[in-house]
Amino acid sequence: MVAACCWFAGMICFGTVWSLEYPNLDLVPTSERGVVATRLLLDALLGLIACLLLPRVLSRRRPSRANGTLALGLLAASGFSSWSAPAALLVLVVVASWLEWRWLIAAASVTIVSSVVVEMLFSSRYPLTLLEATLGMVVMLGVPLVVGRAVGNRRRLMEAYRERAEAAERERDQAVARIRAEERSAVARDMHDGLSHRLSLISLHAGALSFREDLTPIQLRDTAATIQSTALEAAEELRQVLMVLRTDDDREQPHGMDQLHRLVEDARARGSRVSIRIDEGLPLDDLTPMASVALARAVAEGLANAVKHAPESPIDVTVTGVDDGVLVSVTNPLPAQPHTSLPGGYGLVGLRERLETAHGWLDATATADRFRLRAWAPW
Numbered sequence: 001m002v003a004a005c006c007w008f009a010g011m012i013c014f015g016t017v018w019s020l021e022y023p024n025l026d027l028v029p030t031s032e033r034g035v036v037a038t039r040l041l042l043d044a045l046l047g048l049i050a051c052l053l054l055p056r057v058l059s060r061r062r063p064s065r066a067n068g069t070l071a072l073g074l075l076a077a078s079g080f081s082s083w084s085a086p087a088a089l090l091v092l093v094v095v096a097s098w099l100e101w102r103w104l105i106a107a108a109s110v111t112i113v114s115s116v117v118v119e120m121l122f123s124s125r126y127p128l129t130l131l132e133a134t135l136g137m138v139v140m141l142g143v144p145l146v147v148g149r150a151v152g153n154r155r156r157l158m159e160a161y162r163e164r165a166e167a168a169e170r171e172r173d174q175a176v177a178r179i180r181a182e183e184r185s186a187v188a189r190d191m192h193d194g195l196s197h198r199l200s201l202i203s204l205h206a207g208a209l210s211f212r213e214d215l216t217p218i219q220l221r222d223t224a225a226t227i228q229s230t231a232l233e234a235a236e237e238l239r240q241v242l243m244v245l246r247t248d249d250d251r252e253q254p255h256g257m258d259q260l261h262r263l264v265e266d267a268r269a270r271g272s273r274v275s276i277r278i279d280e281g282l283p284l285d286d287l288t289p290m291a292s293v294a295l296a297r298a299v300a301e302g303l304a305n306a307v308k309h310a311p312e313s314p315i316d317v318t319v320t321g322v323d324d325g326v327l328v329s330v331t332n333p334l335p336a337q338p339h340t341s342l343p344g345g346y347g348l349v350g351l352r353e354r355l356e357t358a359h360g361w362l363d364a365t366a367t368a369d370r371f372r373l374r375a376w377a378p379w
Contacts, residue, residue: 002054002055002058002090003051003052003054003055003087004051005086006050006051006054006086006087006090007047007048007051009086010047010050010051010082010083010084010085010086010087011047011083013082013083013085013086014043014044014047014082014083016082017082042080042081043080043081043082043083044081044083045081046077046078046080046081046083046084047081047082047083047084047087048083049077049084050074050077050078050081050083050084050087050088051084051087053070053074054074054087054090054091056070057070057071057074057090057091057094058090058094060094061097061098061155062098063095063098063100063103068095068103068106071091071094071095071103071107072106072107072110074087074088074091075088075091075092075107075110075111075114076110076111076113076114077114078111078114079111079113079114079115079117079118080114080118088111089140089144090144091107092107092111092141092144092145092148093144093145093147093148093151094148095107095148096144096145096146096147096148096149096151096152097148097149097151097152097155098152099149099152099153099156104145108141108145111137111140111141112137112141115137176349179349179350179353180349180350180353182350199234202227202230202231202234206227209223209224257284257287257292257295257296257319257326258284258285258292259296260276260278260284260296260299260319261276263296263299263300263303264276264303264317267303267307267315270307271311272303272306272307272311272315273313273314273315274303274314274315274316274317275314275315275316275317276317276318276319277316277317277318277319278318278319279319279320279321282319282320282321282326284319284326286379287326287377287379288358288379290357290358291325291326291358291359291360291377291378291379292377293354294351294354294355294357294358294360294375294377295326295328295355295360295375295377297351297354298328298330298351298355298362298373298375299317299328299330299375301330301348301351301373302315302317302328302330302373303315303317303330305330305371305373306330306332306371309334309335309371310332310333310334310335310371312335313332313333313334313335314332314333315330315331315332316329316330316331316332317329317330318331322376323376324378324379325360325376325377325378325379326376326377326379327374327375327376328374328375328376329372329373329374330372330373330374331370331371331372331373332370332371333369333370334366334368334369334370334371348362348364351375355375355376355377358377358378359377359378360375360376360377360378361375361376362374362375363375
């Protein structure tokens with residue numbers, strides 16, 4: 001497309017230049033007609049070659065020896081061909097956009113030398129004064145070079161922004177991966193107590209079988225069934241531990257939903273206005289240890305975010321039974337002028353990882369005037 005546009009623009013330049021040079025070819029002396037015909041043919045041929053090779057020069061945003069030599073060759077040919085003038089202007093823009101002075105100086109020198117050689121070999125019927133020639137050369141070189149350097153500087157700036165954004169994205173991905181790994185380790189630590197409890201039950205019942213000789217067949221079957229079910233539960237928890245375990249740390253074991261009221265009281269002690277509503281008869285003790293800890297962490301995260309972003313707003317905590325599981329919701333109004341940005345950082349990343357490990361989900365939604373954090377985990 002660019003080559004075709006340069007071809008038609010060059011055709012206009014070709015017609016304009018030669019019509020001004022020779023308004024009537026019939027008036028050209030016979031002795032000069034061969035030279036004029038050769039120049040016309042050479043002009044058109046060089047213009048065609050320049051337009052065909054132009055896309056190769058335009059396709060390179062970084063200079064190379066081959067591409068730079070090709071660009072200088074097209075600029076040298078432009079002195080002998082008015083048809084290649086539009087292509088030469090684009091080549092000057094491209095060379096200037098490389099932002100390398102050696103190619104820039106070489107391009108300007110080749111253009112000037114080519115024009116001087118043509119003027120010496122083929123004297124024009126309308127010779128220019130030195131001032132006119134200088135002004136014309138300054139305009140023909142200055143405008144493309146200024147435009148090219150502006151394009152190059154903008155391109156370099158955009159590349160720098162892109163590299164900075166990619167580096168920031170990589171750092172964030174690494175931070176998120178680190179938070180998830182740490183949270184998986186914490187989940188595995190939280191599950192340790194439940195697994196140890198089940199293994200102790202297996203040991204207890206198996207020991208009873210080895211010492212009790214007065215058990216009836218029914219009692220033996222019931223004890224064996226208990227050992228079997230407890231072993232299966234322990235195996236499942238062990239599988240989950242191995243699945244989420246990544247690193248080991250010395251974190252304090254977090255509390256589960258049995259400590260929900262303590263979390264609320266601690267927030268009230270810090271000056272927050274917190275109201276809590278729990279569905280009557282909701283069997284929170286039936287939650288698995290992992291789900292209980294994950295939901296308690298969700299409440300703690302919601303309270304911390306509310307205190308951080310809306311310290312003077314009331315906080316509503318609700319715990320309901322939904323879809324064979326427990327749904328906790330922490331809601332607070334947003335102030336007219338928030339203190340900081342809304343939640344959405346690494347705390348929620350780790351919390352979401354913990355809930356997904358417990359086969360639950362996390363949802364953080366901000367509207368025009370309220371923020372709501374919801375977490376669900378199955379029984």
